[in-house]
Amino acid sequence: MPQILVEALAKTYRVAERAPGLAGALSGLVRRRWRAVHALADISFSLEAGELLAFIGPNGAGKSTTVKILSGILRPTSGRVEVGGLVPYEDRVRHVARIGVVFGQRSQLWWDLPVIDGFDLLADIYRVEAERYRRRRDELVAMLRLEPLLDQPVRQLSLGQRMRAEFAAALLHDPAILFLDEPTIGLDAPSKLAVRDFVRRLNREQGVTVLLTTHDMHDVEALAERVIVIGQGRLLTDGPFESLRASVLAERRLHIDFADAAPEVEMPGVTVRARSARSLELAFDPAKIPTPKLIAAITAEHAVDDIHVEEPAIEEVIARFYDLHDAGEA
Amino acid sequence: MNALALYGRYVATSLRAQAQYPTATLMLTAGHCAATAIEILCVFALFHRFGSVGGWTFGEAAVFYALVNIMFSLADMLSRGFEVFGADFVRTGAFDRVLLRPRAAALQLAGHEVRLSRLGRLLQASVVLIFATNLVPIAWDASTIAIAVWAVAGGVALFMGLLVLQATLAFWTVDSLEIMNVLTYGGVQAAQYPLNIYAAWFRQVLTFGLPLACVAYYPVLAILGRPDPLGAPDWFLPLAPIAGFAFLALSFVAWRAGMARYSSTGS
Numbered sequence: 001m002p003q004i005l006v007e008a009l010a011k012t013y014r015v016a017e018r019a020p021g022l023a024g025a026l027s028g029l030v031r032r033r034w035r036a037v038h039a040l041a042d043i044s045f046s047l048e049a050g051e052l053l054a055f056i057g058p059n060g061a062g063k064s065t066t067v068k069i070l071s072g073i074l075r076p077t078s079g080r081v082e083v084g085g086l087v088p089y090e091d092r093v094r095h096v097a098r099i100g101v102v103f104g105q106r107s108q109l110w111w112d113l114p115v116i117d118g119f120d121l122l123a124d125i126y127r128v129e130a131e132r133y134r135r136r137r138d139e140l141v142a143m144l145r146l147e148p149l150l151d152q153p154v155r156q157l158s159l160g161q162r163m164r165a166e167f168a169a170a171l172l173h174d175p176a177i178l179f180l181d182e183p184t185i186g187l188d189a190p191s192k193l194a195v196r197d198f199v200r201r202l203n204r205e206q207g208v209t210v211l212l213t214t215h216d217m218h219d220v221e222a223l224a225e226r227v228i229v230i231g232q233g234r235l236l237t238d239g240p241f242e243s244l245r246a247s248v249l250a251e252r253r254l255h256i257d258f259a260d261a262a263p264e265v266e267m268p269g270v271t272v273r274a275r276s277a278r279s280l281e282l283a284f285d286p287a288k289i290p291t292p293k294l295i296a297a298i299t300a301e302h303a304v305d306d307i308h309v310e311e312p313a314i315e316e317v318i319a320r321f322y323d324l325h326d327a328g329e330a
Numbered sequence: 331m332n333a334l335a336l337y338g339r340y341v342a343t344s345l346r347a348q349a350q351y352p353t354a355t356l357m358l359t360a361g362h363c364a365a366t367a368i369e370i371l372c373v374f375a376l377f378h379r380f381g382s383v384g385g386w387t388f389g390e391a392a393v394f395y396a397l398v399n400i401m402f403s404l405a406d407m408l409s410r411g412f413e414v415f416g417a418d419f420v421r422t423g424a425f426d427r428v429l430l431r432p433r434a435a436a437l438q439l440a441g442h443e444v445r446l447s448r449l450g451r452l453l454q455a456s457v458v459l460i461f462a463t464n465l466v467p468i469a470w471d472a473s474t475i476a477i478a479v480w481a482v483a484g485g486v487a488l489f490m491g492l493l494v495l496q497a498t499l500a501f502w503t504v505d506s507l508e509i510m511n512v513l514t515y516g517g518v519q520a521a522q523y524p525l526n527i528y529a530a531w532f533r534q535v536l537t538f539g540l541p542l543a544c545v546a547y548y549p550v551l552a553i554l555g556r557p558d559p560l561g562a563p564d565w566f567l568p569l570a571p572i573a574g575f576a577f578l579a580l581s582f583v584a585w586r587a588g589m590a591r592y593s594s595t596g597s
Contacts, residue, residue: 075593097432112347
């Protein structure tokens with residue numbers, strides 16, 4: 001029995017249609033016309049305990065709706081959801097006691113209170129027993145380097161500091177499952193690295209199941225072995241990122257700096273992506289021409305200063321994938 | 331930690347947050363005290379001009395005024411989360427955060443913010459009550475004190491019920507509806523005066539619709555030891571405040587319907 005089970009999940013919102021302008025607003029008060037918006041059409045997946053899954057998709061694809069249903073805030077129009085044997089929206093209080101949620105855009109903490117006071121209050125809200133709370137808090141404070149921040153009011157923290165505190169707040173009750181909704185949004189580079197490192201440790205060392213939504217492809221690259229892509233409410237792919245890459249954009253890139261002027265290169269399966277006076281960027285399909293063979297062929301004929309192979313950036317892979325599935329922002 | 335103890339923690343937390351801005355809190359409290367004190371001056375001016383209204387003296391009217399304002403200020407202090415629910419919770423999405431915590435949403439909202447500045451109105455109304463007690467012959471003994479406390483409890487429940495209803499509407503309208511202030515603040519104004527000065531249909535509304543008379547007019551008659559000039563039986567007078575609790579219970583029925591709607595629309 002998987003820890004998270006989602007079957008044929010669908011969510012349809014009713015949105016009031018309104019003609020523009022004041023006249024439209026007034027007639028909307030009298031008689032409303034409704035339009036159905038299918039936020040989720042048919043989503044199925046399951047997650048074993050200890051997995052780390054990234055949920056990606058363009059804006060409006062249905063990521064947030066899925067996370068809201070999984071965390072018990074929203075009730076789906078149809079379909080079945082079970083998390084740890086509970087139906088989240090049927091049994092909200094029991095369910096949320098066992099999960100942790102971090103929203104990148106929204107704070108869980110009390111703005112005017114010192115960080116530590118917020119933690120204390122959360123321990124009471126979640127009914128964490130005093131001794132367990134103290135141990136868990138000390139552990140999280142050490143992992144997230146929160147010691148110097150504990151006495152500061154939340155409003156005085158930088159965004160990076162606050163996110164670290166948010167993570168601790170979401171984990172004080174020791175949940176087995178963590179939902180992260182765009183946890184690195186707006187963070188500077190060192191803070192992003194710190195968040196990724198922490199999530200990885202939490203998943204590997206403590207076995208916490210993590211479901212993450214993000215637009216930052218480096219989050220995906222650094223964290224997730226498994227990626228689900230959704231677009232327009234449908235599940236487009238579910239699997240390791242590498243197989244997604246292979247199916248969409250298998251090509252590699254070869255950057256060559258020549259000792260002399262860059263030559264013409266004409267080989268089957270190889271195209272020139274960019275050229276300057278003394279360098280070339282080639283795109284090739286390693287299934288048609290293996291990398292060592294291509295390098296050997298070039299270095300045999302030309303004097304080369306430097307050479308390196310690259311895979312297309314993850315953003316490029318995903319953008320291509322959205323194009324292929326016509327899944328751009330609705 | 332049980333719900334009541336947790337509520338206490340919420341209150342303490344809220345007070346500590348306000349203590350971060352002591353000057354602002356003090357000035358707000360003083361301002362609130364002064365602003366509401368104007369109202370009792372208006373009541374005084376009215377009685378000074380006409381001597382008595384509907385057979386009531388100023389001292390008796392001041393008892394109504396004081397009790398109603400004590401009820402309202404307590405309810406207002408204890409249900410701020412419901413009052414600002416539409417604008418501060420539904421529209422901003424902060425209600426999701428409430429739902430992510432393993433506690434009743436109503437408990438979290440009640441504890442959201444306990445505003446010290448509301449002590450201003452409470453203080454002012456308490457002073458008026460002491461003052462009024464000196465103007466009219468009230469025999470403060472165990473039974474009249476019990477009726478007063480019971481009436482205030484019923485009144486707090488009634489006004490909280492109104493604020494819960496106001497919050498419930500926000501599930502449909504998203505924003506907090508100012509129109510509900512007609513009922514809350516209008517209700518405070520209406521219940522400040524004895525029931526028998528109003529037209530019959532309005533008396534019905536205040537007894538059976540929005541039962542403000544049940545938490546103010548009838549129990550105050552019992553405290554003053556006067557029979558109801560409108561003919562309500564004597565046994566009913568001290569019992570009437572129970573209507574406030576019934577109103578609160580009904581408000582929570584509506585609230586639950588609103589919660590169900592929220593979970594299916596998410597807005």
